[in-house]
Amino acid sequence: MKSRVAVLRVAPDTVLTDIDRLVDLAGVSRALVPGKTTILKDNISWHFPFPAANTTPWQLEGTIRALAGRGFTDQVCVQNKTVVTNAFKGEDLNHYVPIFKRYGIPVRYNFKDQDMTWVRYQPKARMRVLNSIFPEGIHIPDYFFGKNIVHLPTTKCHIYTTTTGAMKNAFGGLLNTRRHYTHSWIHETLVDLLAIQKEIHAGLFAIMDGTTAGNGPGPRTMYPVVKNVMLASDDQVAIDAVSARMMGFDPMSLQYIRLAHEDGLGIGDPREIEIVGDADAASENWNFKVGKNLVRVGGGDLIWFGPLKRFQKLFFHTPLVNGFILASDVYHDFYRWPLLDRKVFERWTETTEWGQMFLRYAQMGPLGQPVAPGQPATAAPTASIIH
Numbered sequence: 481m482k483s484r485v486a487v488l489r490v491a492p493d494t495v496l497t498d499i500d501r502l503v504d505l506a507g508v509s510r511a512l513v514p515g516k517t518t519i520l521k522d523n524i525s526w527h528f529p530f531p532a533a534n535t536t537p538w539q540l541e542g543t544i545r546a547l548a549g550r551g552f553t554d555q556v557c558v559q560n561k562t563v564v565t566n567a568f569k570g571e572d573l574n575h576y577v578p579i580f581k582r583y584g585i586p587v588r589y590n591f592k593d594q595d596m597t598w599v600r601y602q603p604k605a606r607m608r609v610l611n612s613i614f615p616e617g618i619h620i621p622d623y624f625f626g627k628n629i630v631h632l633p634t635t636k637c638h639i640y641t642t643t644t645g646a647m648k649n650a651f652g653g654l655l656n657t658r659r660h661y662t663h664s665w666i667h668e669t670l671v672d673l674l675a676i677q678k679e680i681h682a683g684l685f686a687i688m689d690g691t692t693a694g695n696g697p698g699p700r701t702m703y704p705v706v707k708n709v710m711l712a713s714d715d716q717v718a719i720d721a722v723s724a725r726m727m728g729f730d731p732m733s734l735q736y737i738r739l740a741h742e743d744g745l746g747i748g749d750p751r752e753i754e755i756v757g758d759a760d761a762a763s764e765n766w767n768f769k770v771g772k773n774l775v776r777v778g779g780g781d782l783i784w785f786g787p788l789k790r791f792q793k794l795f796f797h798t799p800l801v802n803g804f805i806l807a808s809d810v811y812h813d814f815y816r817w818p819l820l821d822r823k824v825f826e827r828w829t830e831t832t833e834w835g836q837m838f839l840r841y842a843q844m845g846p847l848g849q850p851v852a853p854g855q856p857a858t859a860a861p862t863a864s865i866i867h
Contacts, residue, residue: 482754483715483747485722487762490691490710492538492837496848499542500549502712503687505756509550511714512683518547518628520557520585523649525636527570528817529838531704531828532694535632537575537841539689539710543630544583545851557587558623560652564808567591575841582846588623590653596623598656605675608668608739620654620676628683631716635709635723636694636702637770640666642734643724644699646686646716647674667735674716674745686719687712691834693727695768700812704824706832709761717746718753725750726761727768 486505490498512518520543522535547555557580559567567589571577580587588595600617603610610618631649638644640663650673655662662669677684690709694702709726713719717740721731731737731748741748755762829835840847 482752483713483718484754484756485711485713485715485718485762486757487709487711487722487755487759488757489708489761491708492833495538495691495837496542496545499539499687499710500546502710502757503543503546503550503685506685506712507714508546508685508712511685512547512552512628512630514551516626516628516682517554517556518552518630518683519624519653520544520555520630520632521649521653522557522559522571522576522632523634524559524565524567524570524574525699526812527566527573528813528821528825529573529575530700530702530817530821530825531692531835532634532636532702533698533700534570534574535576535634536689536691536834536838537579538691538837538847539632539634539687540576541579541583541846541848543632543687544579544585545848547630548583549851552628555583555585557585558590558621558653559587560590562652564812575838578841578845583850590621590623591656596621598622601676601680603672603676604679605672605743607672607675609662609665610669610672613662613665613669618676619656620680624654625680626682628685629677629681631684631686633686633688634692634694635688635690635707635711635727637696637698637727637768639697639699639770639772641670641736642729642770643720643727645688645720645723646713647671647720647736647740649686650674650677667739670736671739671743671745674740675743677716678745683714684716685712685714686716688719688723690723690726692828692832693766693768695727695766697771701816701821704828705766706834707764707766709758715746715753717741717748721748721750722753722755722762726764726766728765729768 488502525533561567598619599622601620631646633645633649647670688711690707692704693707696702724731737748
C-alpha cells in the first residue's frame, strides 16, 4: 500500500484555507485519535526569525485551526531547548505567543520539571544506536505517552543529514540536552526515534512549510528561497522523501530515509508514494546544495566523523563541551545575525509577500478568529496583508 503525501501551492491571502485543505487531503482525521491530547511540536532551529529556519506563524495558526475544526480541540504546544537556541526567545521573535493566547493553547517545556518528567524507556523495537549511545538507558518525557503529535518542520537543508524535516523534528522533543552525543550516528538516531514515536504516540502527523525554503548549510545559516508550497502526511518518512526530492536530492541516498524505509517505519521510495493535491509542485527540482558552515570547516567533521571521533567523550562528555557551545553561540548570535543574517531577514520582509505576512503577525496578530469544532477555517482578506 502506498503512503500518501499532500502537496499544495499556497498563497499568503489564502494560507489558512490552504492548510485546511492540505490536512484534509493528507487524511489527518484518520491519522490522529479523537479524544486524545494533540501535541503541537513546532521547530525552532534558531530563536532569531530567519526565513525557513523555524515554524512559520501561519503554519502554526493554520494547523491549530484545521485540527480544531475536526474536533481535535485539546492541543498543547511542547517546546524544547538546545545548547544554542532559547525557546522563550524563539516563540516570541517568531510570533507564536499571540497565537497561543488567541486560541488558548497552553505551552509546556520539556526542560521544566513542573511540566514533565524524563523517564527511562525500553523500546520494543530494535534500536540501531541509542542503547549504545546511552548505556544508562534511554530517557524520554513522560508527557508524550499516549498523545497525538503533529510535527511542524520547514523544508530546509541540514549540514549533517542533507535535508531535515519531520523525522528530525522529533530530535529536540525526545532527547535531552545531551543529544549532541548522537551526532556521529545522527541518521540511525532519527530512525530509532521514529520507532519510539510509533510506540508511544496515539497518532503521528506532519505539516511542513515550504513557503520559503532553506538552501545551503542549514538549519540556520541558509539562503532563503520563496517556493510557495506546503506538504502534509501521516508518514514521516514519506513527507521527508518528497521534500528531499523537491529540494533536489535522491531520497533513498539519504541514510536516515533509506534506513527508516528498510525498517518498515514508512515509505522512502518515491515510486511507492502517492502525491495528492498539486502533483506538478511535487515534481519540481529546486537544485539545492548543502555546502559547509563554520562548524564543519572548523573541525567538526574531524570530531564527528573523522580521526578524532574516538576522543568524543573527552570533547563532549566533559566541561570542554562548553567551549564548543560558546563558539557556536558567538558565531551565530554575535556574528551571523547582526552582521549578515539580519539583513537577509529584513530584505525578505521588504521584498516578499511571505515576509510582509510575517510583519502582519508582528503588528496585528493572528489572521483568523478562533474556530469551533466542525467549522472550516477561513483566511483573512487580502487587504489585511501589509504591502
